Amino acid sequence: MNTKSKAAPEPREWLGPSDLMDFSDLALSAMARSIATGKKERERALAAHAKVRAMPLAFRHQAKPATASAVLRRREGDAVDKATLLVALLRLGDIPARLLFAEPPAEALRGLPVDVCCGPRPMVEACIEGEWLRTDTFIFDERYVRAAHHRLHxxxxxxxxxxTLSGAIHWDGTRSVSVLGPDYAGADPDQHRYNDAAEFARSLGLFQRVRYLGHWALWTGQRALLSRALHGLRSRQPAARPRSGGRSSIPA
Incomplete structure (x- = not known):
């Protein structure tokens, strides 16, 4: 059900299961209930976001994107895995949600193994109190983002x-944000939305699909290299600073 926002279906059409969102899984349903009980819509969204963000960003060899229940069982995952689980938890919490994919700017990948870090990165859009809001802050945990900001300074x-230094550290569920900055967080009316990564891959032309799956193989095949780079930066994180909106408060 990929679509452009200018011809978008009603928000509630983005509530159902998909190939990667196996809502019949008991553990997945139980997790969704545990973070949604007694909460208002925005609180449910933030609880789901916090749960996914706290999961370690990890890379493992896999031939195709994992289902939401598989990600939950592993309690870790790459950016696509975490996006899949977040959309599933949001939908099970009665919050319409969907995925977008966009390539990060090349300069934002400096310091990481760029040959395996290029390619589309997922963002999640959630319809909260009637407004579609997007975020990618669930990918990296707060400790990592603060460490990255400190290193950039x-x-x-x-x-x-x-x-990027202009990127968000937190998401409060009231606006769209991105760790790559406000320009990346801005809505593009012509950008396609997807239920999950499997649907995204099917939508690509042959060349694009081979390119995307090639990036996927590199990401998962060189997971040790990526994991070392992420762990090395996070382990050098200085003492935590007080929150200050969406940006880092660590001085140069």
């Missing part, structure tokens, strides 16, 4: 390690 750079 030290190197006098604006972007790198998967984030």
């Amino acid at each position: 030290h190197k006098h750079r604006d972007a790198g390690y998967g984030v």
